[in-house]
Amino acid sequence: MNIPSSLLLLLLAELALDSALIHHLADTSLMHTLLLALLAMLMLRMLTMAFIWVFSRRYASAAAPLGLMRWLGMLLHEYLAYVFTFSLLLPFEKLWMRPDRLRASHSVVLLVHGYGCSRGVWWKIRRELEAAGHVVATLSLTPPLAGIDTLEIQLDQRIREVCAATGAQSVHLIGHSMGGLVSRAYLKRHGAGPVTQLITLASPHRGSKLACLGMGENARQMQPDSAWLNALGETLPAIAVTSVRTSHDDFVTPQDKQRLNGAVDIEMAATGHLALLYTGQTSALLCQLLAGNTCPASTDKGTEQRRRLA
Numbered sequence: 001m002n003i004p005s006s007l008l009l010l011l012l013a014e015l016a017l018d019s020a021l022i023h024h025l026a027d028t029s030l031m032h033t034l035l036l037a038l039l040a041m042l043m044l045r046m047l048t049m050a051f052i053w054v055f056s057r058r059y060a061s062a063a064a065p066l067g068l069m070r071w072l073g074m075l076l077h078e079y080l081a082y083v084f085t086f087s088l089l090l091p092f093e094k095l096w097m098r099p100d101r102l103r104a105s106h107s108v109v110l111l112v113h114g115y116g117c118s119r120g121v122w123w124k125i126r127r128e129l130e131a132a133g134h135v136v137a138t139l140s141l142t143p144p145l146a147g148i149d150t151l152e153i154q155l156d157q158r159i160r161e162v163c164a165a166t167g168a169q170s171v172h173l174i175g176h177s178m179g180g181l182v183s184r185a186y187l188k189r190h191g192a193g194p195v196t197q198l199i200t201l202a203s204p205h206r207g208s209k210l211a212c213l214g215m216g217e218n219a220r221q222m223q224p225d226s227a228w229l230n231a232l233g234e235t236l237p238a239i240a241v242t243s244v245r246t247s248h249d250d251f252v253t254p255q256d257k258q259r260l261n262g263a264v265d266i267e268m269a270a271t272g273h274l275a276l277l278y279t280g281q282t283s284a285l286l287c288q289l290l291a292g293n294t295c296p297a298s299t300d301k302g303t304e305q306r307r308r309l310a
Contacts, residue, residue, distance in 0.1 A: 002118065002140060002142055002144070003090060003116065003117060003118040003140070003142075003144050004090050004091060004092075004093040004094070004118055004120065006144075007086060007090050007091040008091040008092070011087060011091050014041060015034075015037055015038075015041065018036075018037035018040045018041065019033050019034060019037040022036045022037055022040070041087070042083065045079070045082060045083050045086075045087070046079060048082075049075075049078065049079050049082055049250075052210070052250050052251065053075065053250050055209070055210060055213075055253070056210070056249065056250045056251070056253040056255075058209075058253075059209045059253045059254045060253060060254060060255065061247070061253075061254040061255040061256035061257075063247040063248055063255065063269065064247070064269060066248070066269070066270055070270050071270075073270075074248060074270045074271065074272060074275070075272075077271075077272060077275040077279075078250060078272025078273070078274060078275045080275075081272060081274035081275040081277065081278055082274055084278075085117070085121060085274055085277075089120050089121070089123060090117065090118055090120045090121070093118060093119070093120035096120060096123050097119060097120050097122075097123055097126075097138075100136065100137045100138055101130070101135075102135060102137060102162060102165040102166050103135060103166065104166055104167050105135040105166045105167070105168055106167070106168060106169055106170060107134075107135070107168055107169070107170040107171075107172065107196075108134075108135045108136070108137055108162050108163070108166050108168040108170070108171050108172070109129055109134045109135065109136045109137070109171075109172045109174060109290065110136075110137045110138070110139070110155075110158065110159065110162060110171055110172070110173055110174070111125065111126060111136065111137070111138045111139075111174050111175075111176075111179075112139065112141075112155060112173060112174065112175040112176070112179030112180075112182055112183055113138075113140070113141065113176055113177075113178075113179050114175075114176045114177025114178040114179045114203075115144075115177055115178040115214065115218060115219065115222070116144060116214075117176075117177075118140040118141075118144075119138035119139060119140045121176065121277055122136075122138050122277070124277065124278050124283070125174075125277060125282065125283055125286065126138060128280075128283040128287075129283065129286065129287070129290075132287050134290065135166060135168070137158065137162045139154065139155065139158040141154055141155075141182065142154070144216070145215055145216025145217065145218060145219070146216070146217060146218060147217040147218055147221060147228075148178070148181055148182055148185050148217075148218050148221050148228065149185060149189075149228075151182050151185075151218070152182050152185040152186045152189060155182055155183065155186050156186055156189075156190060159171055159186075159193070159194065159195070163194055168194070169194060170194060170196045171194045171195045171196065172195075172196065172197040172198075172199070172290055173186075173195055173197070173198045173199070174198075174199045174200075174201065174286065175198070175199070175200050175201065175203060176200075176201045176202065176203070176276070176277060177201070177202055177203055177204065177251065177252070177273065178203070178204070178218060178222060179200075179201075179203070180198075180200030180201070180203025180204075180205065180243075181203060181204070181205070181221075181222065181232070183198055183200070184198070184200075184205075184232060184236075185232065187236070187237050187239075188232060188233075188235070191237055192237040192238065192239050195237075195239060196239055196240070197239055197240040197241075197242075197289075197290070198236075198239060198240070198241045198242070199241075199242045199244065199286065199289055199290075200241075200242070200243050200244065200258075200260070200263075201244045201276055201277075201282070202244065202245065202246045202249055202251070202252055202258060202273050202276055203243065203252070203258060203260075204222050204252045204257055204258065205234070205243065205257065205258060205259065205260040206224060206229065206256075206257035206258075206259070207222055207223050207224030207225065207226060207229055207257055208222055208223075208224070208251065208252040208253055208257060209223075209224065209253050209254070210251055210252070210253055211223045224257065234260060234261045234262065235262075236260075236262045236263065240264075240292075241260070241262065241263040241264065242263055242264040242266060242289055243258060243259065243260040243263040243264070243265050243266070244266045244268060244276075244282075244285065245258040245259065245265060245266065245267050245268065246258070246267075246268050246269075246271045246272070246273060246276055247267050247268070247269050248269060248270055248271065248272070249271075249272065249273045250272055250273050251273035251274075252273060266285070266309060267309065268281070268282075268285075268309045269309065281309065285309070
């Protein structure tokens with residue numbers, strides 16, 4: 001079963017269980033029962049995010065301190081992004097995401113989602129990239145807990161499909177979180193091929209401690225110093241590579257493990273892992289990078305070129 005279908009079933013089951021329990025304990029009206037059940041769901045998600053934030057602080061990398069109001073705003077935006085993504089967007093993906101519109105073009109942007117997600121997470125970014133004139137393709141990687149090398153095969157197939165459908169000679173890969181690792185696995189196995197640019201968003205290039213709590217082969221592969229990450233290495237093909245790093249990330253921790261040798265390193269401060277997908281700053285940055293408005297990636301493996309976005 002895919003992620004949207006699984007999340008919808010879990011959402012309905014949670015709502016039914018909470019409603020039955022509340023009605024049994026309080027004997028409230030149906031309307032009040034549903035409202036209390038929704039409140040309970042929001043509270044559970046708040047507790048989940050609180051746990052993730054506490055966990056991420058335990059392994060946090062050094063970063064510029066934030067003022068209290070900016071820190072609270074970041075937490076609120078990340079919580080809202082979490083609720084929106086997993087309670088509204090992905091369970092009802094078919095209502096939000098139409099099929100890709102692949103018209104003839106010499107260049108295509110292909111968006112690769114992260115762990116536990118599907119193509120639906122690109123709802124806002126895809127719309128804004130298309131508004132800027134780009135031809136944008138997406139894919140949903142299945143099964144969601146498979147090894148990254150298995151998911152890479154699907155990326156290879158999608159690249160072939162997109163190039164055949166559009167006649168594109170150039171593909172720009174944008175990967176969020178695990179999607180950046182899937183993209184790098186493709187480049188390691190196939191070389192650059194039609195891919196002329198790779199942009200990763202908050203990707204755990206050197207692993208994440210939170211992956212130790214995840215399920216599936218891909219979660220094990222994303223643990224720091226895993227055999228899979230060591231085999232992947234950090235050798236990059238001769239294409240433009242940019243790592244957009246969220247220095248206050250809550251899912252990739254320590255946050256410095258988003259760094260990738262040989263890539264342009266762009267730091268986004270005061271931005272959560274999921275909120276990154278919904279801020280206009282991200283879309284504007286991607287449009288700049290796709291237009292080539294930044295320095296090219298260094299060919300020196302030990303060198304990083306850095307920019308910081310406040």
